[in-house]
Amino acid sequence: MQLAKLILVGVILAAVIIPLPGHSAAQPASSTPRTPAPPMEMVKGNGDMKIKLNFQDAPLQTVLEYLSETAGLTIVSDTPIVDGRMTVISRRPIALEEAVSLINSMLKEKNLTTILTGKVLKIVTLDTAKQESVPVFSGRNPEAIVAGDDIVTYVIPVTYVTARALRENLEGLIPEYASLEANEDGNALIITDTTANIKRLMKIVAALDTHMATASEIRVFRLVNADATSAASTINTMFQQNQTSSRSRGSTGGRSGGSIFDMMRSRMGGGPGGFGGRGGMGGPGGRGGR
Numbered sequence: 001m002q003l004a005k006l007i008l009v010g011v012i013l014a015a016v017i018i019p020l021p022g023h024s025a026a027q028p029a030s031s032t033p034r035t036p037a038p039p040m041e042m043v044k045g046n047g048d049m050k051i052k053l054n055f056q057d058a059p060l061q062t063v064l065e066y067l068s069e070t071a072g073l074t075i076v077s078d079t080p081i082v083d084g085r086m087t088v089i090s091r092r093p094i095a096l097e098e099a100v101s102l103i104n105s106m107l108k109e110k111n112l113t114t115i116l117t118g119k120v121l122k123i124v125t126l127d128t129a130k131q132e133s134v135p136v137f138s139g140r141n142p143e144a145i146v147a148g149d150d151i152v153t154y155v156i157p158v159t160y161v162t163a164r165a166l167r168e169n170l171e172g173l174i175p176e177y178a179s180l181e182a183n184e185d186g187n188a189l190i191i192t193d194t195t196a197n198i199k200r201l202m203k204i205v206a207a208l209d210t211h212m213a214t215a216s217e218i219r220v221f222r223l224v225n226a227d228a229t230s231a232a233s234t235i236n237t238m239f240q241q242n243q244t245s246s247r248s249r250g251s252t253g254g255r256s257g258g259s260i261f262d263m264m265r266s267r268m269g270g271g272p273g274g275f276g277g278r279g280g281m282g283g284p285g286g287r288g289g290r
Contacts, residue, residue: 040066043093050093053102060084060110063103067121069272071096077123084110104149108194113151126151126177130192131198142203147196156189158208169199169208 011143039062041052051071055063061081068075086106090099100116107113108126115122115132124132129151138155145154158166163182166189178193191198191204223231 040070053090145199153192
């Protein structure tokens with residue numbers, strides 16, 4: 001009897017544990033496990049190869065290794081790669097240059113940057129980047145620059161002000177790792193810095209250069225009874241004398257020979273009354289009087 005009870009209990013347990021045919025145990029709604037997105041993926045579109053990035057708190061060394069393997073770059077570093085982690089996510093496929101720019105934004109916090117030359121990506125410190133073969137551009141339109149953390153060299157021509165004066169004004173606006181030089185022969189500034197800071201400096205240069213352009217005025221006077229060369233020489237001499245008398249007046253506290261108009265009347269042969277020496281142009285003794 002006890003044996004029969006044991007057999008009956010075993011049959012019941014077997015029925016509970018072993019599922020019937022056509023039935024399965026409770027499973028998650030989706031039996032297919034989700035494959036995580038790769039950290040870096042190459043995407044081909046319109047004949048150009050682009051990259052998707054998906055690095056979340058990844059070691060810097062890992063990011064560079066994936067970049068080398070996926071994009072076919074050779075990584076060269078003159079300085080030890082510091083330990084650090086970075087998060088770079090770009091769901092939209094971007095060009096290789098854009099991917100490098102994103103990485104440069106992360107590297108800048110470590111005082112590092114990269115220089116992409118062909119298929120070679122060189123890692124250097126910000127302090128030595130200005131001595132490397134960075135890209136060189138020329139122009140003065142700040143809207144043509146995409147602000148970022150890539151190190152480049154820009155030649156900015158100047159029209160109305162001197163490059164030397166601008167250099168003195170802008171020296172306090174550049175970081176220690178950047179360089180700012182003035183080419184006096186070509187009247188141009190040569191700046192090596194991040195594209196973001198160059199864009200800012202170029203806006204300042206454009207504003208100062210435009211201000212001087214609006215402050216300058218050119219007029220043309222047609223001479224009838226005088227030679228243009230002689231007149232120009234006379235005017236230059238009068239301005240030089242006026243500047244000398246102004247300096248003398250400032251140093252002695254006295255009064256000099258008057259304004260530039262008084263000097264012109266004196267050189268034309270007139271006295272206090274005007275060009276004729278007797279009276280004003282419209283008064284007695286002048287051209288307008290009798």
